[in-house]
Amino acid sequence: MKQVHSDEAIVAAFVSQKDERLFAEIYNRYQLKVFQSCLQFLHDPEEALDQTQEIFCKVYTRLHTFRAEAKFSTWLFVLTRYHCLSVLDTLKRRTFVSLDSIGEMTSGYVQQEELTLDERWFQAERTLDQLSVQDQQLLRRRYLANKDVATLANEAHVSVSAMKMRLKRARDQARAIRHSSVTN
Incomplete structure (x- = not known):
């Protein structure tokens, strides 16, 4: 028993x-x-x-x-x-933006043609190359190697919330780089 x-x-x-x-x-x-x-x-x-x-x-x-x-x-x-x-x-x-207001904000932009998968991949790689090596590795391990946040946190010896914040910062940095390359 x-x-x-x-x-x-x-x-x-x-x-x-x-x-x-x-x-x-x-x-x-x-x-x-x-x-x-x-x-x-x-x-x-x-x-x-x-x-x-x-x-x-x-x-x-x-x-x-x-x-x-x-x-x-x-x-x-x-x-x-x-x-x-x-x-x-x-x-x-947290501040939330309604989808309606996003549509209003983007209506001034010229709509680009739909990019092919290869073109999107090339743009993603170009953006990643402009990030720090640490951010590149983190984003690649999370999204290309499909590692979950808990595993990444464990490997880095940080809490899950700290890892989520690192991922958020890396994504924000990538978005900023991408946005600056689109507007230039």
Whole structure:
């Protein structure tokens, strides 16, 4: 018969042994509950799934701070709540532009003919060549090698949110280069 251990015992064992199977046990017990909590806060299944992963990355790195003054589930859901509130705050500060206003902004531009795949590929390569080597490698690994953000973050020894920010900055830089080459 399978022996069932308390969450607190599993956490203590993980902190002392760093056995990934113990963390997997915690993840398996709480992944769906954390996702459901995120969904209640964020109202977007895709965002809730992303944030569930972010939360478990935090749990993994902060599990040693769990002091067992309350149940593990309480600690986890407090962390989940504060994380989701932080995400909501960040989302509120983002500015969104309606598609109608984009159409108005671009109506002054002369519409270019549809580019062939080869032409688009050439333009992408030319843009990438103007980026820093680090940004080139990052974008190529993400989009050409199809590596997910969590894997890239793990390989770079940074958090998933830090990796998302690096990708965003690299894409923004590429857009700026592309925009300047189109207007010139």
